[in-house]
Amino acid sequence: MAEKAFQDFYPDHMAHCYGCGRLNEYGHQIKSYWDGDESVCNFQPKPYHIAIPGYVYGGLLASLIDCHGTGTAAAAGYRAENRSMDSEPPLRYLTASLHVDYLKPTPLGLALEVRGKVKEVAGRKVVIDEWIVANGVITVRGSVVAVQIPDEMLKELLN
Amino acid sequence: MAEKAFQDFYPDHMAHCYGCGRLNEYGHQIKSYWDGDESVCNFQPKPYHIAIPGYVYGGLLASLIDCHGTGTAAAAGYRAENRSMDSEPPLRYLTASLHVDYLKPTPLGLALEVRGKVKEVAGRKVVIDEWIVANGVITVRGSVVAVQIPDEMLKELLN
Numbered sequence: 001m002a003e004k005a006f007q008d009f010y011p012d013h014m015a016h017c018y019g020c021g022r023l024n025e026y027g028h029q030i031k032s033y034w035d036g037d038e039s040v041c042n043f044q045p046k047p048y049h050i051a052i053p054g055y056v057y058g059g060l061l062a063s064l065i066d067c068h069g070t071g072t073a074a075a076a077g078y079r080a081e082n083r084s085m086d087s088e089p090p091l092r093y094l095t096a097s098l099h100v101d102y103l104k105p106t107p108l109g110l111a112l113e114v115r116g117k118v119k120e121v122a123g124r125k126v127v128i129d130e131w132i133v134a135n136g137v138i139t140v141r142g143s144v145v146a147v148q149i150p151d152e153m154l155k156e157l158l159n
Numbered sequence: 160m161a162e163k164a165f166q167d168f169y170p171d172h173m174a175h176c177y178g179c180g181r182l183n184e185y186g187h188q189i190k191s192y193w194d195g196d197e198s199v200c201n202f203q204p205k206p207y208h209i210a211i212p213g214y215v216y217g218g219l220l221a222s223l224i225d226c227h228g229t230g231t232a233a234a235a236g237y238r239a240e241n242r243s244m245d246s247e248p249p250l251r252y253l254t255a256s257l258h259v260d261y262l263k264p265t266p267l268g269l270a271l272e273v274r275g276k277v278k279e280v281a282g283r284k285v286v287i288d289e290w291i292v293a294n295g296v297i298t299v300r301g302s303v304v305a306v307q308i309p310d311e312m313l314k315e316l317l318n
Contacts, residue, residue, distance in 0.1 A: 016209050018216040026207040048185040050175050051253070052308075052316060057177040058254045059222025066218045094210070095217045098259045105253070105312070149211075153264070157211060 005031035006039075006071040009085035013157050014092055019067030030064065032071040032116075039072040039116040039128075045108060056106040061140050064114045065130050066098050069144025072116040073126035077148070080121045092154060093126065097145040106132065106139040124148040164190035165198075165230040168244035172316050173251055178226030189223065191230040191275075198231040198275040198287075204267060215265040220299050223273045224289050225257050228303025231275040232285035236307070239280045251313060252285065256304040265291065265298040283307040 007020045007030065018027040032041040043064055051057045070093045077091040078084065106112065113133040120127040125147050132140035149157075166179045166189065177186040191200040202223055210216045229252045236250040237243065265271065272292040279286040284306050291299035308316075 014211060016212060018208050018210070019218045021209075024207060024209065026205075046185075048183055049177050050180075050183065051177070052173060052312075053175060054316075057222075058257065059178045059218070059225045062221040062225065062257055062259075063216075063218030066221065094264070095261055097261065098217065098221055098257075100221075100257045102254055102256065153211075157213075 003033060005033055006075045006085065007031055009074075011090065017067065019063050020071060028060075028063065028067070030067050030071070030114075032068050032075070034075065035115075037117065039068065039075065041068045041071075041114040042111055043114060044111045047108070050108055051105070054105075054108055056108050056112070058100070058102055061102070061106060061132060062098065062100045062142070064112070064132065065100055065140070065142035066095055066144060068114045068116055069098070069128040069130055069142075070095055070146045072118065072128045072130075073144065073146035076118040076121055076126050076128070092149040093146040094149050095144055096125075096147045098142070100140060100142040102140055104137070104139050106134050110134050119143070162192060164192055165234045165244065166190055170249065176226065178222045179230060187219075187222065187226070189226050189230070189273075191227050191234070191273075193234065194274075196276065198227065198234065200227045200230075200273040201270055202273060203270045206267070209267055210264070213264075213267055215267050215271070217259070217261055220261070220265060220291060221257065221259045221301070223271070223291065224259055224299070224301035225254055225303060227273045227275055228257070228287040228289055228301075229254055229305045231277065231287045232303065232305035235277040235280055235285050235287070251308040252305040253308050254303055255284075255306045257301070259299060259301040261299055263296070263298050265293050269293050278302070
């Protein structure tokens with residue numbers, strides 16, 4: 001895919017996240033893209049991302065909701081300002097709140113589709129509604145409240 | 160510690176979970192214990208469980224809330240029936256719903272204490288309130304709604 005993922009725009013100091021950092025060799029390195037008004041991330045769990053035999057670990061599903069949510073929040077922040085993700089000033093988000101409803105067990109072995117939709121962009125806060133699809137069936141619904149990293153923390157990171 | 164953890168009572172077919180299964184060599188293998196009316200789990204994140212430099216990945220914290228919650232739910236289920244965790248019939252729980260509020264960034268490098276308190280035991284459902292403490296400071300609050308695994312799914316697992 002020639003299109004750059006949201007996470008490919010993160011500068012190096014923000015690219016170590018276990019869930020979505022391209023520089024974390026132990027992490028999930030998820031990649032999120034726009035698909036019209038929704039965002040999408042395809043992810044293949046490893047065999048050891050197991051809950052009970054045959055099903056995906058809920059903590060991994062929560063992690064996908066988390067990082068796809070903050071990625072979508074960042075992309076939505078730039079979109080709301082009508083500018084590209086590599087423009088200045090940078091918009092960096094952290095998760096303030098995460099909610100996940102496990103509607104039914106998610107089968108292990110399939111590629112999963114994580115989808116997101118921006119519910120609200122209000123100042124430094126973005127709310128994203130999300131859902132995970134396995135083989136055409138929605139197994140998980142969740143939401144993320146993401147907030148822009150406080151400027152002071154961002155300064156610390158850059159020093 | 161001579162005391163067995165909640166997770167040490169899980170039978171082998173339930174001990175593969177990435178978060179708390181003692182048989183998952185790639186997983187977190189968390190251990191939860193009673194501490195009076197509360198439950199406690201001590202966990203040392205790895206250096207690569209990073210969000211932004213210096214802080215713990217939120218998806219890992221969600222995973223700790225998840226598995227410590229289902230472990231506490233199981234222990235609470237047995238306690239409500241006034242019997243030990245190795246007695247029959249077995250009580251097995253799955254996460255129905257997970258909520259996590261990140262009150263402040265959790266510093267990376269410290270041992271974390273995850274604590275839980277049973278809010279409700281109602282039939283097949285148990286609600287657990289939880290919080291994570293780093294160096295004496297509560298950085299995360301969360302809750303888990305755990306439900307007993309449907310008998311049919313349990314039968315499938317055992318076959």
